[in-house]
Amino acid sequence: MNLEGGNVLGVGVDLTEVDRIRSAHMKHGESFLNKVFTPAEQKLCLAKADPYPSLAARFAAKEAASKAFGTGIGAELALTSVGVLNGPEGEPVVELDDKARALLAAGVTWSGIIAWDDLRTVDYLVTRPEVDPKRIGCVGHSVGGQRSTYLAALDDRIKAAVCCGWMGSFPRQLSKHVRDTIGHTQLIPGLYRQMDHPDIASLAMPKPLMVINGIKDPLFEPEGVRAAHAKLASCYAKAGVADHFKGIIEDREHEFNAERQADAWAWFARHL
Secondary structure, eight states: OOETEEOOOOOOOOOOOOOHHHHHHHHHHHHHHHHOOOOHHHHHHTSSOOOOOHHHHHHHHHHHHHHHTOOSSSSSSOOEEEEEETTTTOEEEEOOOOOHHHHHHOOOOOHHHHHHHHHHHHHHHSSHHHHOOOOOEEEEEEHHHHHHHHHHHHHHTEEEEEEEEEOOOHHHHHTTTSSSSSSSSTOOGGGTTTHHHHHHTTEEEEOOEEEEEETTTSSOOHHHHHHHHHHHHHHHTTEEEEEEEEEESSSOOOOOEEEHHHHHHHHHHOOO
């Protein structure tokens, strides 16, 4: 997806057959792998008993990224310009080489790509006969929590949201050099001069929002977590809907356990 002045210009989607990747590897061997996949991707996938589903998924992600950038695979962007690895929770993490980072500097953001995909997912949901379009909620953990807050803020079809393991303060993350939550895959250039994570989440008001954090989570600076929860509570109170926000900060790490999941489902049962 290209962004220009905050407007969405394009989205990339791609599917790849596992057998296609297997056949190409059998025919061309290491030269195929080196042309398509970064060394880190090869190490990750080839350690599996059957590497081809993982390789195929990464090939599709690369093709989708090239479409989203609007360049396609070629002189401007190579397949190895985009690497898809795993984060601490097993979630996909995109790494970009210098060419891809240059595209980011030109106005393409991965947060924008993710938001566009989530918006289109809601478009699909409302077409389903079993879905009540007036009772759609979203819930996510870790990067999924970020996605939930952004989607609730961007789309009025979302009526309630739960964010687990992703609320804090961007400036505090930077000052404490916290890794994995401030990289280019989460960065929206210029946004944080004016807004912080709780400010973005508050754009969803008056929609009901539950935010859950573990104070032992190494991915988020504790005082920033407390400050973010306090700001959200203040915003909802000022808007006259204090009961539409619930913040939970507990003595846990980066997890969305069964107890907190039960709280989330109860939140939806109450508000949807």
